[in-house]
Amino acid sequence: MEVFMKAKLNLIKKIPGAATVIRGSLALLVTACLGSDLIRESGYSSGVFEGVGRGSRGQIIVQVQTSPAGIEDIVIISHRETQYPGTAAMEELLDLVLETGSADLDVISGASYSSRGFLEAVESALTKAREYPVQTR
Numbered sequence: 001m002e003v004f005m006k007a008k009l010n011l012i013k014k015i016p017g018a019a020t021v022i023r024g025s026l027a028l029l030v031t032a033c034l035g036s037d038l039i040r041e042s043g044y045s046s047g048v049f050e051g052v053g054r055g056s057r058g059q060i061i062v063q064v065q066t067s068p069a070g071i072e073d074i075v076i077i078s079h080r081e082t083q084y085p086g087t088a089a090m091e092e093l094l095d096l097v098l099e100t101g102s103a104d105l106d107v108i109s110g111a112s113y114s115s116r117g118f119l120e121a122v123e124s125a126l127t128k129a130r131e132y133p134v135q136t137r
Contacts, residue, residue, distance in 0.1 A: 042070040042101070044129040051125030055081050055117030060090070062118070064125035070101045074122060079114075086114035093118050 044066035053060045057080040065073040074094050081087050089111035097103050103122040107115035 041068045042066070044068060044070065044126065045132040047129065047132060049125040049128040049132070050077070051121040051123065051128070053117035053120030053122075053124060055079060056086065056113035057081055060114070060117040060121045062121040062125060064122055064129065066126070066129040071098060071126070074098060076118075079117075081114045081117075085111035089115050090118040097122055 046067045048063050048065045051062050051064060053062075060079040060081070061077040063075045063077055064071060065075075074097060076090060076094065079087070079090070081090065085108070089108040092108060093105060093115055096105055097119075103119050103126060105119060107119070
């Protein structure tokens with residue numbers, strides 16, 4: 001089923017916001033069919049968290065939106081990396097982080113400093129999302 005899911009996400013990756021909608025819809029479907037006890041929570045607080053990493057040309061700043069279900073969105077706020085290969089590598093990694101729900105990925109060959117800086121920035125934001133207390137009302 002995981003391979004099927006990845007294939008479906010790859011098909012809709014080109015539509016902005018589609019992966020988030022599909023992921024949310026899938027969570028609702030699984031909850032309805034199997035019950036909420038089987039959905040593993042990510043350990044993240046809901047919110048938008050900023051992270052900073054060091055690329056080949058300076059700071060890379062990202063904002064990561066999280067929820068208890070996982071990583072919802074990532075926005076690259078600023079960087080000074082070159083368009084190619086730096087920015088292209090970061091955009092590819094952004095898609096991979098959203099697909100896998102993890103920043104534990106290999107760097108992209110030829111853009112290792114930009115890749116490492118981007119992943120460091122995402123992990124920095126995710127650390128804040130894990131540490132930030134979940135607020136209940």
